[in-house]
Amino acid sequence: MFLLLSAISAHRSYKKLDEYLQKDDIESFRHELLRLHPYNQMTWFEQLQNPSLRKKVYESLSAKEFAEIFQKLKVKDQVEKIQELDETYQAEVFSAMSTNRLADLFNRLPEDVIHQSIDQMDAEQARTTMQLMKHEEGTAGALMTTEFVSLNKGLTIEQAIEKLRAFADEAETIYYVYVENDEHQLVGVVSLRHLLASESTKTLEEIMKEEVIQVVQDKDQEDIAKLTKDYDLIAIPVVDDDRHLLGIIMVDEIMDVVEEEATEDLGEFAASRGALGIEISALIAAKKRAPWIMGLLLIGMITAQIISFFESTLQEVVMLSAFIPLVMGAAGNTGTQTLAVIVRSISNDEVKKGVWKIILRELSAGFMIGICSAAVLLIVIPIFYNGNWPLAFIVGGSVFLALGFATFIGCVIPIIINKLNIDPAVASGPFITTLNDMVSIVIYFLIATSFLQYLQ
Amino acid sequence: MFLLLSAISAHRSYKKLDEYLQKDDIESFRHELLRLHPYNQMTWFEQLQNPSLRKKVYESLSAKEFAEIFQKLKVKDQVEKIQELDETYQAEVFSAMSTNRLADLFNRLPEDVIHQSIDQMDAEQARTTMQLMKHEEGTAGALMTTEFVSLNKGLTIEQAIEKLRAFADEAETIYYVYVENDEHQLVGVVSLRHLLASESTKTLEEIMKEEVIQVVQDKDQEDIAKLTKDYDLIAIPVVDDDRHLLGIIMVDEIMDVVEEEATEDLGEFAASRGALGIEISALIAAKKRAPWIMGLLLIGMITAQIISFFESTLQEVVMLSAFIPLVMGAAGNTGTQTLAVIVRSISNDEVKKGVWKIILRELSAGFMIGICSAAVLLIVIPIFYNGNWPLAFIVGGSVFLALGFATFIGCVIPIIINKLNIDPAVASGPFITTLNDMVSIVIYFLIATSFLQYLQ
Numbered sequence: 001m002f003l004l005l006s007a008i009s010a011h012r013s014y015k016k017l018d019e020y021l022q023k024d025d026i027e028s029f030r031h032e033l034l035r036l037h038p039y040n041q042m043t044w045f046e047q048l049q050n051p052s053l054r055k056k057v058y059e060s061l062s063a064k065e066f067a068e069i070f071q072k073l074k075v076k077d078q079v080e081k082i083q084e085l086d087e088t089y090q091a092e093v094f095s096a097m098s099t100n101r102l103a104d105l106f107n108r109l110p111e112d113v114i115h116q117s118i119d120q121m122d123a124e125q126a127r128t129t130m131q132l133m134k135h136e137e138g139t140a141g142a143l144m145t146t147e148f149v150s151l152n153k154g155l156t157i158e159q160a161i162e163k164l165r166a167f168a169d170e171a172e173t174i175y176y177v178y179v180e181n182d183e184h185q186l187v188g189v190v191s192l193r194h195l196l197a198s199e200s201t202k203t204l205e206e207i208m209k210e211e212v213i214q215v216v217q218d219k220d221q222e223d224i225a226k227l228t229k230d231y232d233l234i235a236i237p238v239v240d241d242d243r244h245l246l247g248i249i250m251v252d253e254i255m256d257v258v259e260e261e262a263t264e265d266l267g268e269f270a271a272s273r274g275a276l277g278i279e280i281s282a283l284i285a286a287k288k289r290a291p292w293i294m295g296l297l298l299i300g301m302i303t304a305q306i307i308s309f310f311e312s313t314l315q316e317v318v319m320l321s322a323f324i325p326l327v328m329g330a331a332g333n334t335g336t337q338t339l340a341v342i343v344r345s346i347s348n349d350e351v352k353k354g355v356w357k358i359i360l361r362e363l364s365a366g367f368m369i370g371i372c373s374a375a376v377l378l379i380v381i382p383i384f385y386n387g388n389w390p391l392a393f394i395v396g397g398s399v400f401l402a403l404g405f406a407t408f409i410g411c412v413i414p415i416i417i418n419k420l421n422i423d424p425a426v427a428s429g430p431f432i433t434t435l436n437d438m439v440s441i442v443i444y445f446l447i448a449t450s451f452l453q454y455l456q
Numbered sequence: 457m458f459l460l461l462s463a464i465s466a467h468r469s470y471k472k473l474d475e476y477l478q479k480d481d482i483e484s485f486r487h488e489l490l491r492l493h494p495y496n497q498m499t500w501f502e503q504l505q506n507p508s509l510r511k512k513v514y515e516s517l518s519a520k521e522f523a524e525i526f527q528k529l530k531v532k533d534q535v536e537k538i539q540e541l542d543e544t545y546q547a548e549v550f551s552a553m554s555t556n557r558l559a560d561l562f563n564r565l566p567e568d569v570i571h572q573s574i575d576q577m578d579a580e581q582a583r584t585t586m587q588l589m590k591h592e593e594g595t596a597g598a599l600m601t602t603e604f605v606s607l608n609k610g611l612t613i614e615q616a617i618e619k620l621r622a623f624a625d626e627a628e629t630i631y632y633v634y635v636e637n638d639e640h641q642l643v644g645v646v647s648l649r650h651l652l653a654s655e656s657t658k659t660l661e662e663i664m665k666e667e668v669i670q671v672v673q674d675k676d677q678e679d680i681a682k683l684t685k686d687y688d689l690i691a692i693p694v695v696d697d698d699r700h701l702l703g704i705i706m707v708d709e710i711m712d713v714v715e716e717e718a719t720e721d722l723g724e725f726a727a728s729r730g731a732l733g734i735e736i737s738a739l740i741a742a743k744k745r746a747p748w749i750m751g752l753l754l755i756g757m758i759t760a761q762i763i764s765f766f767e768s769t770l771q772e773v774v775m776l777s778a779f780i781p782l783v784m785g786a787a788g789n790t791g792t793q794t795l796a797v798i799v800r801s802i803s804n805d806e807v808k809k810g811v812w813k814i815i816l817r818e819l820s821a822g823f824m825i826g827i828c829s830a831a832v833l834l835i836v837i838p839i840f841y842n843g844n845w846p847l848a849f850i851v852g853g854s855v856f857l858a859l860g861f862a863t864f865i866g867c868v869i870p871i872i873i874n875k876l877n878i879d880p881a882v883a884s885g886p887f888i889t890t891l892n893d894m895v896s897i898v899i900y901f902l903i904a905t906s907f908l909q910y911l912q
Contacts, residue, residue: 035667037667037687039686039688161652164652165652168652174652175648192631192648193630193631196617196620196621196630197621210491211491211492229708229711229712229715231493231495232495232706232708234690251690251707251711252685252688252689255684255685255707255710255714258718259718262718262722263800265718265722266722266796266800281817282816282817282821283821285797285817285821286825289790289825290824290828293786293789293793293828293829294832296785296786297832298832300786303778304778304782307777307781308775311774314774314777318767318771318777319767321770321777321780322767324777324781325759325780325781325893325897326753326756326757326760328781329752329759329889329890329893330756333748334745337748340723344719344722360738361737361738364739365745368739372742372746372750373746373749373753376753376754380754380757381757384761403749433785437781
C-alpha cells in the first residue's frame with residue numbers, strides 16, 4: 001500500500017497503534033509500527049504517557065527494532081526510559097545503537113551503569129564508544145560516527161563494489177568511499193556515483209579524487225557546518241594528526257548544528273544564551289536568563305545616574321523626560337540592526353572581504369535613516385506639542401546624532417571583539433543597546449542643556 | 457598529489473592561478489584550476505577584478521568547464537558576468553548548467569536575452585527551464601532540480617543498477633532511486649545502499665519502500681527543511697497533485713534554506729527584515745530599515761504622550777524620570793527573551809505539544825526573574841540615592857510587575873499571531889518591546905503617583 005506521509009495519515013497511524021496496543025493485538029501493532037519511518041515511530045513512542053503501555057512496546061519489539069526508535073529520542077528522554085528496560089534487553093539495545101549515539105547517551109549516565117553495560121557489549125563497539133566519549137562537545141570528534149567504509153587504494157572498481165555490497169547494511173553512508181594507502185592514511189575519495197560510472201577493471205587509486213575536504217577531530221562544529229555547506233557535501237571525514245581516518249560526520253548531524261548555531265545567535269540577541277529550549281524547566285530558564293536581566297539592570301543604574309546628573313535641566317523643563325525613551329529607543333533599534341548585519345556577515349566570513357567597506361556602508365545607511373527620522377520628528381512633534389519648534393529641533397537633532405553613534409557602535413564593537421577571537425555574538429543585542437542608551441542620553445541632554453534658553 | 461584543502465593551501469593555489477594567468481601559461485593554469493573543487497574555483501574566480509584576466513579564463517576553459525564555476529556564483533554576479541561572454545560561448549554555458557540554476561538566473565534576466573538563449577538551447581532543456589521559472593520563490597518547485605533518476609517498478613535489481621551506471625553522470629543524485637508505476641506516478645523509493653545490498657533477480661517493487669516522504673510543488677521551503685531534518689533525508693521528491701514526479705530537492709539546497717530562515721528570524725528581531733545581507737547597497741539597506749525605525753519612532757511618540765500625561769507627578773519629583781529607561785529596559789529585555797523562546801519553539805513545532813505548559817513555564821520564569829530583579833534594586837537604589845527607600849520600593853515594585861506583564865505579552869502575542877496563521881516572527885522584537893514600553897511606563901507612573909507622598 002502506498003502511504004503518503006502527511007500529518008493526517010501519521011496521526012491516523014498513531015491512533016491505530018494506540019488501539020492495537022490497548023487491545024493486545026501485537027501482530028497488527030508490529031505490522032503498523034514497523035512500516036513507519038523511524039522518525040514517526042519515535043514521535044509516536046515519545047507521546048506514550050502510560051508506563052504499562054511502554055512495557056508492552058518493549059515486549060513486542062526485538063531489541064534491535066526498539067534500538068531504531070530509542071536512538072532517535074532526545075538524550076534526556078533516553079536516560080529516563082533506560083530505567084524501564086530489563087538488563088539483558090538494555091544491553092542488546094545498546095549493542096544495536098550506533099556508537100556515536102551511544103557515546104552521547106553514556107556521557108549522561110552514571111559511571112556504574114556504563115561499566116556494567118560495557119562489560120556486556122561487543123569488545124570492538126565498547127572500545128569505539130569509549131573513544132568517542134572522550135571528544136569535547138561541539139567538535140568533529142563528538143559529531144562523527146565510526147560506521148564508515150574505507151578501502152585500500154589498490155582495489156579494483158569491481159572489488160570495491162563487491163565490498164560495498166557487503167558493507168551496505170552496516171555503514172552510515174556508502175555514498176562516499178574513502179580511500180586509504182597501506183599505512184591506513186586517507187589519500188582520496190570516490191563518490192559512489194563515480195564508482196558506478198567507472199570501468200570495472202580500474203583501481204580506486206586511478207579514479208579517486210585526491211583533494212579530500214576533511215577535518216581534524218578537534219575542529220569546531222561551526223566550521224564543519226560551513227565546509228559542508230560550501231562544498232555541498234553529504235558526509236565529511238574526520239582524521240587524526242597523522243591523517244588516519246577516525247570517522248565521518250553525516251549531513252543530517254550538520255543540519256542540526258546549523259540550526260543550533262542560528263539559535264545561539266538568536267539567544268545572544270535576546271539575552272537568553274542557552275535558554276531558548278522549551279523543554280527546560282522554569283527554574284533553569286530563570287537561572288540562565290536572570291543574570292542577563294539583573295546585569296543589565298545594574299548597567300541601567302548608570303543611565304539613571306547620567307539622567308540624575310542633568311536634574312537641573314530636567315527641573316526647568318520636565319517635558320524633556322517624555323522623550324528620553326524615544327531617543328534611546330531609536331538609537332537602540334538602529335544599533336541592533338547594525339549588529340545583526342555584522343553578526344551574520346562575520347559568521348558567513350563575509351567580513352574578511354573588506355571591513356572598511358562594511359563600516360562605510362553601515363555608516364551611510366545610518367546617516368540616511370537618521371535624516372529621515374529627524375525629518376519625521378520635525379513634523380510630528382510640533383503637531384502634538386503645540387508648535388513647540390525648539391523641542392522638535394532638540395529631539396530631532398539628538399536622534400540624528402544618536403543614530404550615527406549607534407550605527408558606529410553596533411558596527412565596530414562586534415568587529416573588534418571578533419578580532420580578539422571572541423565569539424562576536426557575545427557582543428549581544430542588549431549589551432550594544434545599553435551602551436547606545438548611555439551615549440544617546442548624553443547626546444540628548446547635552447543638546448537640550450545647550451538650547452535650554454529656547455524652551456519655555 | 458594529495459592536497460589538504462586548508463585555507464592556506466587554497467590561498468597558495470589562488471596565487472599560482474593568478475601567476476599562470478598573468479604569464480599566459482594556460483596549460484599550468486588549467487591543470488591547477490581543474491583539480492580544485494568547484495567551490496574553490498568559484499571563490500578564486502569571484503575575486504578576479506580585472507576584466508581582461510577574466511577574458512583569459514573564458515578563453516582557456518571549455519564552456520562546460522566554465523559552467524561548473526559559473527553556476528556556483530551568486531545570481532547577481534552571474535547577471536554581471538554574462539555580459540562578458542560572447543554569444544555562442546554563453547549559449548554553451550547555459551546548456552551545461554543544471555536547469556534549476558538556469559531558471560534562477562533567467563528569472564533575473566531581461567525577456568529578450570532569455571528568448572535569444574532559449575532558441576539556441578536543446579528543446580528539452582529549454583522546456584524544463586521555462587517550467588521551473590513558473591514556480592514561486594520559496595516553494596518546492598523553485599528549489600527542485602529535474603536531474604533525477606526514476607525507474608519502473610518492474611525492473612530487476614540488476615537492470616536497475618545497469619541503468620543507474622548509465623545515468624550516474626547526469627543526475628544530481630543517484631543515492632535514492634524513485635520508483636514509478638506504469639502511469640509514471642511515484643509509488644516507492646529505494647536507496648542505493650539498499651539496492652546494492654539486495655539480490656540481483658528481485659524487482660524494484662519487491663524491495664522498495666512504499667512510504668515516500670514527498671512534497672507537492674507549492675510546499676513552503678520552511679516545511680521542506682523541517683521534513684529533511686526530521687527524516688534525515690539527503691533528497692526529497694517533488695510531485696504534482698496526481699503524484700507524478702516533477703523533480704527532487706537536494707539537501708545542500710535545504711542547508712541554505714535553514715540558514716536563510718534563521719537569518720530571517722534574526723532580521724525580524726533586529727527590525728531589519730531582508731536587510732541583513734552585506735552585499736546590498738547602503739541606500740537599499742536604509743530603505744528597508746528606515747521604515748522600521750521611523751515606525752517605532754512614531755509609536756515612541758505614544759510613550760512620550762503617556763509620560764507627558766504624568767507631568768504633574770514628574771514636576772513634583774524630577775528624579776522619577778531617571779528610572780524610566782531602567783524600568784522600560786528591564787521589561788523590554790524580558791519580553792524579548794520570552795519572544796525568542798516562543799519564536800524558536802513555534803518554528804520547531806514544539807508549541808503544538810502544549811501551549812498552556814509553555815505559557816505557564818514562561819510566567820513562572822518571569823516571576824522568578826522579577827523577584828530577583830526587585831531584590832537587587834532594593835539593595836542598590838538606597839546605596840546610590842542616599843537611602844531613598846520609597847524610591848527603591850517604587851522602582852523595584854514597578855520592575856517586578858512590569859516583568860510579569862512583559863513575559864505575558866512576549867508569550868501570548870506571538871502564539872495568537874501564529875494561531876491567525878501569520879508568521880510569528882513578524883511579532884518581532886521591537887514591536888513587543890514597544891508594547892512593553894507602554895505597559896511598563898504606565899505601571900511605573902501609576903505606582904509612583906500612588907506613593908508620591910512618601911517621596912520627598
